Amino acid sequence: MRTHRTHWLIAATLITVALAHAATAAAQATQATQAAPAPPTPRRPDVIFVPTPDDVVAAMLEVTKVTKDDIVYDLGCGDGRIVIAAARDRGARGVGIDIDPQRIAEATANAAKAGVGRRVTFKETDLFTTDISEATVVMLYLLPSLNLKLLPKLMAELKPGTRIASHAFDMGDEWPAQQTLEVNGRYVYYWTVPATR
Numbered sequence: 001m002r003t004h005r006t007h008w009l010i011a012a013t014l015i016t017v018a019l020a021h022a023a024t025a026a027a028q029a030t031q032a033t034q035a036a037p038a039p040p041t042p043r044r045p046d047v048i049f050v051p052t053p054d055d056v057v058a059a060m061l062e063v064t065k066v067t068k069d070d071i072v073y074d075l076g077c078g079d080g081r082i083v084i085a086a087a088r089d090r091g092a093r094g095v096g097i098d099i100d101p102q103r104i105a106e107a108t109a110n111a112a113k114a115g116v117g118r119r120v121t122f123k124e125t126d127l128f129t130t131d132i133s134e135a136t137v138v139m140l141y142l143l144p145s146l147n148l149k150l151l152p153k154l155m156a157e158l159k160p161g162t163r164i165a166s167h168a169f170d171m172g173d174e175w176p177a178q179q180t181l182e183v184n185g186r187y188v189y190y191w192t193v194p195a196t197r
């Protein structure tokens with residue numbers, strides 16, 4: 001009889017201890033969840049990477065008359081080819097912006113290979129939220145809708161006289177191009193930012 005009661009006591013104690021441990025573990029799990037919120041989901045690119053061919057890159061540098069005094073921004077720089085060419089062929093400084101970390105890694109490696117790593121910078125960020133006010137030249141190869149979405153930012157941040165070239169896509173009637181070039185079947189559109197907007 002006594003042995004029977006002892007067994008019951010031991011069982012009850014074990015159950016109580018197990019319940020207490022479970023409660024502590026649950027509280028700790030809740031605390032851990034609260035202390036370390038899940039990282040934000042990275043924003044996806046608005047357009048996929050498609051490189052501008054070298055002859056079109058050369059035409060974009062030519063139409064914008066890039067020199068060593070320029071700071072060339074490529075908004076959505078991909079593998080960095082436009083700012084790398086601006087630094088290598090024209091002695092300019094360049095800033096490439098891309099939201100895709102893989103592109104930024106490629107661009108950084110390509111700049112080092114081309115020997116212009118000190119003249120160009122690549123930033124992994126959203127082109128719609130980064131400050132572009134220091135640019136003297138802006139290069140684009142996005143989409144018609146993205147050009148139009150970007151237009152208020154270009155007008156708000158860029159200095160008068162800043163030159164802009166866009167591969168393939170213009171700004172429609174919103175901002176007619178000042179010059180249009182054809183390069184082996186592809187188009188390059190050119191604008192300069194006006195003093196009054």
Ligand SMILES: C[S@@+](CC[C@H](N)C(=O)[O-])C[C@H]1O[C@@H](n2cnc3c(N)ncnc32)[C@H](O)[C@@H]1O
Pocket residue numbers: 044045046047048049050051052074075076077078079080081082097098099100103125126127128140141142167
């Ligand atoms: C068509 S590719 C042009 C690449 C390069 N400019 C060229 O002409 O060779 C467009 C690039 O924009 C990048 N991109 C798309 N949405 C973006 C965003 N919101 N912010 C920054 N980069 C973006 C993509 O990752 C891609 O590399």
